[in-house]
Amino acid sequence: MCGIFGYLGKRKAVPILVEGIKNLEYRGYDSAGMAVASDKGRVISAKAVGPVVYLEKKIKKNRLFNGDLMAGLVHSRWATHGGVTEKNAHPHTDCSKNIWLAHNGIIENYSELKSDLISKGHKFKSQTDTEVIAHLIEEAKKKNSLVLEEAVRVTLKSIKGTYGLVIFDKREPGKLVIARNFSPLVLGLGKDELFVASDATPIAPHTKRLVYLKDGEMAVLKKGGYKIFNLDKKEINRRHLDIDWSYEQAQKGNFPDFTLKEIFEQPIALENSCRGRIDLKNKKTVLGGLAGLENELLKIRRLIIVGSGTAHHAGMLGKIFVEELAGFPVVTDIASEWHYRRPVFQKGDAFLVISQSGETADTLAALRGAKKKKILTLGITNVIGSTLARETNAGVYQHIGPEIGVAATKSFVSQSAILLQMAIFFGKQRGLSDAAAYKILRTFRNLPKLVQKILDKSEDIKAVAEKYKDSRDFLFLGRKYNCPVAYEGALKLKEISYVHAEGLPTGELKHGPIAMIDKDFPSFFIMPKDSVYDKNFSNVQEIKARRGPVLALTTEGNEDLKGLADDVIYVPEVPEILYPFLAVIPLQLFAYFSAVLRGQNVDKPRNLAKSVTVE
Ligand code: G6P
Numbered sequence: 360m361c362g363i364f365g366y367l368g369k370r371k372a373v374p375i376l377v378e379g380i381k382n383l384e385y386r387g388y389d390s391a392g393m394a395v396a397s398d399k400g401r402v403i404s405a406k407a408v409g410p411v412v413y414l415e416k417k418i419k420k421n422r423l424f425n426g427d428l429m430a431g432l433v434h435s436r437w438a439t440h441g442g443v444t445e446k447n448a449h450p451h452t453d454c455s456k457n458i459w460l461a462h463n464g465i466i467e468n469y470s471e472l473k474s475d476l477i478s479k480g481h482k483f484k485s486q487t488d489t490e491v492i493a494h495l496i497e498e499a500k501k502k503n504s505l506v507l508e509e510a511v512r513v514t515l516k517s518i519k520g521t522y523g524l525v526i527f528d529k530r531e532p533g534k535l536v537i538a539r540n541f542s543p544l545v546l547g548l549g550k551d552e553l554f555v556a557s558d559a560t561p562i563a564p565h566t567k568r569l570v571y572l573k574d575g576e577m578a579v580l581k582k583g584g585y586k587i588f589n590l591d592k593k594e595i596n597r598r599h600l601d602i603d604w605s606y607e608q609a610q611k612g613n614f615p616d617f618t619l620k621e622i623f624e625q626p627i628a629l630e631n632s633c634r635g636r637i638d639l640k641n642k643k644t645v646l647g648g649l650a651g652l653e654n655e656l657l658k659i660r661r662l663i664i665v666g667s668g669t670a671h672h673a674g675m676l677g678k679i680f681v682e683e684l685a686g687f688p689v690v691t692d693i694a695s696e697w698h699y700r701r702p703v704f705q706k707g708d709a710f711l712v713i714s715q716s717g718e719t720a721d722t723l724a725a726l727r728g729a730k731k732k733k734i735l736t737l738g739i740t741n742v743i744g745s746t747l748a749r750e751t752n753a754g755v756y757q758h759i760g761p762e763i764g765v766a767a768t769k770s771f772v773s774q775s776a777i778l779l780q781m782a783i784f785f786g787k788q789r790g791l792s793d794a795a796a797y798k799i800l801r802t803f804r805n806l807p808k809l810v811q812k813i814l815d816k817s818e819d820i821k822a823v824a825e826k827y828k829d830s831r832d833f834l835f836l837g838r839k840y841n842c843p844v845a846y847e848g849a850l851k852l853k854e855i856s857y858v859h860a861e862g863l864p865t866g867e868l869k870h871g872p873i874a875m876i877d878k879d880f881p882s883f884f885i886m887p888k889d890s891v892y893d894k895n896f897s898n899v900q901e902i903k904a905r906r907g908p909v910l911a912l913t914t915e916g917n918e919d920l921k922g923l924a925d926d927v928i929y930v931p932e933v934p935e936i937l938y939p940f941l942a943v944i945p946l947q948l949f950a951y952f953s954a955v956l957r958g959q960n961v962d963k964p965r966n967l968a969k970s971v972t973v974e
């Protein structure tokens with residue numbers, strides 16, 4: 360949600376910043392802007408509405424951007440306060456145009472601050488909350504002749520809200536000041552150069568050495584190095600982390616877009632999320648991230664799983680896995696809802712948060728609520744060193760490389776795979792038999808190959824998507840293990856093709872939704888040959904009796920649906936607990952092809968952002 364990238368070093372900043380913000384564009388893409396400074400205090404800036412390429416075009420046309428500009432910042436926006444206009448695009452500046460900054464987050468008390476600043480004579484150019492920060496810094500500098508970092512510190516103490524900030528003052532060349540509160544910011548340590556960004560993606564081509572800022576911290580970046588402080592001026596020493604993925608992984612390769620690339624990466628994503636964690640010989644799973652906690656994990660009487668969007672759907676699946684295999688109750692909830700209610704905890708509770716980015720504000724707020732109650736907190740995330748990773752007591756990393764497409768795909772199978780491994784781990788602690796564990800694990804290990812088989816037939820799904828490309832509504836229906844898959848299938852279609860879709864437990868159909876069914880309202884049944892197949896089959900007949908079109912996903916070799924369903928998609932036979940891993944793939948492909956056929960921007964659907972860092 361808004362991408363920020365800053366550079367300070369010996370090279371020309373402009374090409375580095377342009378390339379960097381392109382790699383961050385998935386965080387926000389309604390407008391973009393850049394400000395770069397020379398060592399002599401000359402500043403050039405540009406802004407453009409629309410994707411980053413529009414900004415890039417403007418920059419290419421202006422020869423001034425070719426100069427020796429060795430420091431600067433760039434921002435891609437996901438609008439919160441103020442419409443999508445050039446004036447509202449970042450960077451923002453003060454009245455004198457000395458101070459330049461890019462911000463990710465929301466300043467909650469901006470309207471009081473703005474009125475006060477206006478009464479002091481400040482002139483505002485935008486409708487954003489962000490602009491108050493530039494004027495507050497200007498005011499602080501003017502009043503007390505402070506250096507930039509001091510003025511920033513004073514300013515941060517007066518604002519309420521969330522921020523990831525990169526700031527420079529042209530009167531203090533060769534210096535960037537950065538600050539973080541609930542909006543991610545990471546420093547990249549190059550050779551004689553420093554980078555700062557909302558996440559590691561644009562830093563990865565330059566260095567693998569990262570330092571994550573924590574909430575309430577700021578840092579001063581200068582040519583000779585950097586220093587981190589808290590807002591009370593206490594210096595903080597923090598060791599850097601090394602990222603475990605390469606720049607190439609964050610490139611599209613031969614795929615037309617990241618979303619398709621990531622859908623096709625799922626066999627390897629599954630392998631990476633299970634690598635070294637499945638011990639077939641001893642019929643158990645080994646989760647290094649939970650090592651040493653065995654006694655505490657054995658004391659869990661109830662698990663609460665929260666996440667947002669796709670991560671929540673994986674959590675719903677995790678609930679069924681854990682209840683089935685480990686036999687203790689699990690509640691799942693949407694992070695934002697959990698957070699706003701009065702959470703009632705009891706002895707033996709543990710709290711599991713799931714977030715690909717590890718930075719989703721709603722999910723982190725729920726986590727912090729649990730931490731206040733001293734509950735054991737566990738996490739599943741893809742981003743090493745992310746806030747979620749740092750703030751949970753223990754957890755398991757996904758290891759699937761960067762996910763750039765806004766619609767989560769490989770992260771769903773990966774999170775689900777980790778949840779299944781956790782469920783087996785908890786189960787083995789509580790008496791799950793070797794035979795039961797082995798039966799699952801034996802096929803589980805082969806899932807990458809089975810997923811590949813489905814991907815190899817993606818053209819078949821494309822043909823189905825073509826047939827339904829003019830449908831305006833869809834129901835996705837599933838029971839038991841495939842109910843979360845139905846939710847996920849509907850979310851994918853909504854997100855990337857803007858088709859109204861609802862995911863439902865199939866049994867709910869007759870309690871209301873069936874009233875909508877007519878010849879133009881298709882239903883997508885996820886109904887492999889499992890323990891609830893017969894019930895699903897009856898529901899298909901109910902839909903057909905009302906002339907509703909039916910697409911059905913079922914197990915290879917099942918002939919029952921021929922002549923009844925309008926279209927049938929097949930997946931290989933597996934133990935029923937594993938069907939979600941296969942069933943979700945055709946649904947992702949269906950959403951993908953539906954979006955492409957409608958001419959949508961699949962990687963960057965309108966109004967969305969990959970990592971939602973505001974509540
Ligand atoms: C956004 C994305 C979703 C994603 C959700 C949670 O809403 O558009 O695709 O599932 O955030 O993201 P997280 O990083 O917490 O898994």
